[in-house]
Structure formats: C-alpha cells, structure tokens
Amino acid sequence: MANSATTTAAVPSTAERILDAAEDLFAEKGYSATSLGDVADRVGIRSPSLYNHFKNKEALYEAVLERLLADFSAPLAELNGGPVTNERVFSWLETIVRQHHANPNLARLLQHAALSGGPHTNELIDRLFRPMFQSDARIDGDSITLFRDTGLQPWAVMAFNNLVMSYVTMAPMYRDLLGQDPFSEEALENQLNLIKMLLLAVFEYKGSSPSAT
C-alpha cells in the first residue's frame, strides 16, 4: 500500500502541525504577542521553514481562523435551519458548550480579538455572531415572557453566549481558584447543569420585570 498517491491524510502533515501549534499560541497570547519563533519551536522546525507552508504570519493566522470557524459554525447554522423552540435552544447551548470544552481555542482567540483587535476581527464577528441576529434565530414563542417586552433579547442571547465563552477564557483562573480542572468531565457536567438550570429558570420565570429603579 505504499502507493504514491498522497500520504498527507494519514500522518499529520507539517502544515497541519504548524496550524495546531499556531492555534494554541494565538489563543494563548493573541496575534501580535505570538512570535513565529514560538510556533516553529513548538513544531520542532526553524521559523524560516514556516514560509514554505504559509505566505506570512497573517496568512497563518487566517488559516487558523478558517479551520476553527469551519468547526464552530455548524451548530448555529443548524439552529437557524428550523424553528427556534426551547428544546432546540437547549440542544444548541449544549452543543456549543461541549464544543468549547473540547477545543477552547476559538473562545480564547475571539476574546483576544475583542480586546485588542487584530486582523480579520470583523470577519470573525460576522461569521460567528451576526447570523444570530440577522435571520429568524430569535427566541420566540409563548415560553419566554422574560425578555419580550424589555428589548433585551439580543443582549440576553449574548449573555448566554458569554456565559459559555467566559467559562473557557477564565478557565486558568478557575483552576487556581476552585482547585478543580475546568476541563475535566465532571466540570463539564457541572457547567452544563448550571447553564441548563439558568436557561430553565429564565424559561419558567413568570415574575414581573423589576420596574424599581
């Protein structure tokens, strides 16, 4: 079977190993603070060799983003593919929680982009979040009386998104603070239960909005 067709799929190619290393480093330090030397070191090559695979630093960053976006856009597209019911919101939230838990790098990268900018930040926003508010993907129906009349809907959606993402971006702090690995299986279940309960509480909340100022 040593055919000379293509041997790229079986063993991770150098380009893929560069992408892996760059993704981790960009997520940790942000775009500008990440040096190509660091990336090359982690791959085990010299930094000039990176230019055999990517045009320059920005192209590498772009490739990292592209790969991440391909994975993370799917659940939202699927949610937008049908009516937004409570169960579908539940399952959407559970999916993205598990996704961010399995790979925290997109959330971290996004947080860096929100704080410091960097290349392709606008594209990042457009492809990850804009579809939430442009299509019919608004939480509607008879179940949510909480946000209907106060104009909080987009903010509420973003709040739940923040809940998921900040869990990941703050994870190193939690490790120290609570003495538990935030990416363990039990921590994932904890996080899922907490978010589910919050969402349930919101769904079932029938009280009046706090008009007191």
Place this chain on the structure above:
Amino acid sequence: MANSATTTAAVPSTAERILDAAEDLFAEKGYSATSLGDVADRVGIRSPSLYNHFKNKEALYEAVLERLLADFSAPLAELNGGPVTNERVFSWLETIVRQHHANPNLARLLQHAALSGGPHTNELIDRLFRPMFQSDARIDGDSITLFRDTGLQPWAVMAFNNLVMSYVTMAPMYRDLLGQDPFSEEALENQLNLIKMLLLAVFEYKGSSPSAT
C-alpha cells in the same frame, strides 16, 4: 506651546498621567504586547523618562494593578462585612456592574491575565476572587434551592461574575454587532435589568435540578 494644558482643578502629576495611559494600554493589549514607547507617546514624553517615575515595566504594571484593586475590592469587602442576604447580593451585583461600566479596564486586564498569564496574576486572583470563597460569603438561606444540593455554588457565583466582566471584555464586539454603544446610559440600564432578572429567576426558581430526576 502647542500644549493643550488646560489645567483643571486638580493637575495630574506626570506619574498619574503615566498610570492613566498605561492602564488603558495594558487593558487593551495586555502586558507583553504593550510597549513603553506607546505609553510614553500617549503621555507626551520619551520612553526613558518613564524610568524617573517607575523602576521598570513590571513595576509600572504593578502600580496600575494596585490602583485598580484599591477601587474594586471595596464592594466585596463590604459584602463580606455582613450576612449575605438576597438584597445584599442584589446591591453587590449592581455595584460591581456600575463599577465595571465606569471603568472597564480591570475586567479587560483580568481577562488578559487569565488568557496569557503575566506578572502578578496569582496576586490578582487572590485579592479579587479568593475572598468570595474563603469567608462566609456564600449565598445561603432559604431562598436559593437551585444550587444548594448540586455543588454548583462557587461555579454559580463565578458565572454571575463572568456575566458582568464579559460584558465589558466583549464590548467592542457588541458595538459592531448590535449597533449600540455598550457604555451608554441606556445600555447600562439594560445590562442591570438583565442581570437582575437572571438573579431573580434563580432566586425564585423552584424546579428540580435536571440531574436529580
């Protein structure tokens, strides 16, 4: 001569102007990505002059942290000064929301520290969050049945904290996404209402936990 030195009531000293500039830049770009040249440029002096006021870059960063912590530790200390009732939790949350709204730099700095580390990160955690879980500052009483038996209490507290902080760290993204200034007065009221309603929903939620069934 082209100096816009309209000296108001209190003339900020050079050291204070350096602190102001450094705080903004550290919050935006993080510790390592902020250059002393940038800081000096914003103050209007040359970078070697910074060394007349601070020993080195790390000492400057430390001074920035110290000034921020002095402001932001007060509400938590006050909450810990008495029994943790619902109303006191409400008012604590409102206070920190308003504080982060008035000065978003601590949240941004903290997010950078959580992502990339940097000097004094552990001290930052200790002084801002550790007191929440070391003293009696746990949400107790008969009102919160939601988290009592599932061991989620610390995670729930941090979740609300994240809600507040990620609003700030994600603000630039919101500006683009929702077409509204996240730091306007109305946006502040929105954010306050949303968090209050979430907290209320949690307080009044009487359903069974999903894992208990």
Place this chain on the structure above:
DNA sequence: AGGGGCAATGTGAATAATCGCGCCTCTTAA
C-alpha cells in the same frame, strides 16, 4: 542677596535582545 549644591525630571544616544521576513543552500525521498 547671591551662589553653590542637589534632587527631580526631562532628553537623545547607545546596547543587547528579539521580532518578522526573505535569500540562499543543503538534505532527502520518489
């Protein structure tokens, strides 16, 4: 009153390290 120190605060120049990046050569496998 006058001037000699002196600390505080600014500056430009210089240094060593690191950065992104491109040119060129060598190795290796089909």
Place this chain on the structure above:
DNA sequence: TTAAGAGGCGCGATTATTCACATTGCCCCT
C-alpha cells in the same frame, strides 16, 4: 534527477533598559 522542505544567515525594525547629559526649582551657607 528533481523538487519540496528544512535550515543557515542576515537585514531592518522594535523592544526594554541604561547612560550621559541638560534644565529646573528649592534649600542652605555665607
């Protein structure tokens, strides 16, 4: 043989930091 990939080398820019100076205002001694 050939071409892709890895590495050596170095350029130019930027970094934090130090140093030698210039300038200012203030205290003290005569």
